[in-house]
Amino acid sequence: MLPGRLSQLLPAALRRGLATQASHQAAPTQACLEGSRGVIRIAGAGLVHFLQGIVTVDVLPLEAPSAPPLYACMLNAQGRHLHDLLLYRTADAEPTVLADVDAAGMEDLLRLLKRYRLRQKLDIQDVSQQYRVWARWGGAAAEDGGAEVPPGWAPDPRLPQLGLRAVLPRGGEGEAAGGAAGWEAHRRWRMLHGVAEGDSEIPSGEVIPLEFNLDGLNGISFTKGCYVGQELMARTHFKGVVRKRLMPFVAAPASSPPVSDPQAAAAEAVAAAAAGSSGGMSGSSSGVSGSSSSSSSALQPGAAVYVEQEGGKRKSVGVVRVADGSMGMAVLRLGAAQAAQAAGQPLLVGEGDAVRQLFPWRPDWWPRSWGHEEEDGAAGADS
DSSP states (O other), X not given: OOOHHHHHHSOHHHHHHHHHHHHHHSOOEEEEOBTTEEEEEEESTTXXXXXXXXXXXXXXXXXXXXXXXXXXXXXXXXSOEEEEEEEEEOSOSSOEEEEEEESTTHHHHHHHHHHHHTTOOOEEEEOTTTEEEEXXXXXXXXXXXXXXXXXXXXXXXXXXXXXEEEEEETTOHHHHSSOOBOHHHHHHHHXXXXXXXXXXXXXXXXXXXXXXXXXXXXXXXXXXXXXXXXXXXXXXXXXXOOOEEEEEEEEEETTSOOOSOHHHHHHHHHHHHHHTOXXXXXXXXXXXXXXXXXXXXXXXXXXXXXXXXXXXXXXXXXXXXXXXXXXXXXXXXXXXXXXXXXXXXXXXXXXXXXXXXXXXXXXXXXXXXXXXXXXXHHHHHHO
8 A cells, every 4th residue: 555645646547547456456355245145045946037037138048057146135025125145046956045144134044045946846954054155355456367267166257346255164174265354345345346245235125226337236126037026127227327335435524625535535435444453444645634533424325315506405415335435335316416416515423513515436347328318319319
């Protein structure tokens, strides 16, 4: 990491490039996600047919033993997100999948799967005492194809930037290779890339998956056959406009100057936390300060994000969904947020002395069309 004064003198784009280069040169980080993720085993001859009717992606590739993992979610009949899953096909002769799922939502998901099973001969059980979920990222990362994939591991099916993922037997050889960080380190890495995971970050039964970018994370198929909740997904997709999306942000006190490159500031904060050089998610060299108890209270899931208008009126532009110190993710109305930023209006969260400015950014992997669908449609109509 660069010394603070030198970091301030470098252009933001160069700082970001150096931070990225450093992360690729460093050793990869490995994290055990126990406490955050659990494992469900689903086995039986009708496995693929069963999953095909209840998850949002085409699972036919899972008919092949040891097929690459898939990312999927389950919806309710109204098209609201219930649970996300990463599905790993084992090498067993009997069709078997290990589902990497949110630990807190395990019981609800088990009940749902068993309800959908009806009379099919499928074995569905929690095997979290036999397996643990692992993640590995950074260094000569899998995203560059520069690292050999260890046995039992696979590229994360959502994004190359997320590195590798695995469900490994407890005490097995795969677990013994290298040390391990906690699941919080992996969450910070996901936040840097704007990727939510689990029932607390993607509120179960409340939200539309497209607003959490699952369509850009290989989590939704718009070409497969029917599944529970498909109608709303298809209707929203073919309308072509998603007005709200999850975006990563860094926060700063209301009195601070604007953060010119929030993505670079967040990358510095993540690197500092990983190196153990910072107790919180702060990056003072980039103008992002740590959180006091009062200011951090503003960055709670569910906190409203707003801009101030003439006369002290507030216009809502979104809601905080995940927060960790001075970093987080919020679902924002893209048009309103982009207009406020273009006009130099800060996005705010909190009340009184706890007010914080939010500085969101578009993750590098976002399609250009996101947030510009209506502009593109108008341009097409005029041409």
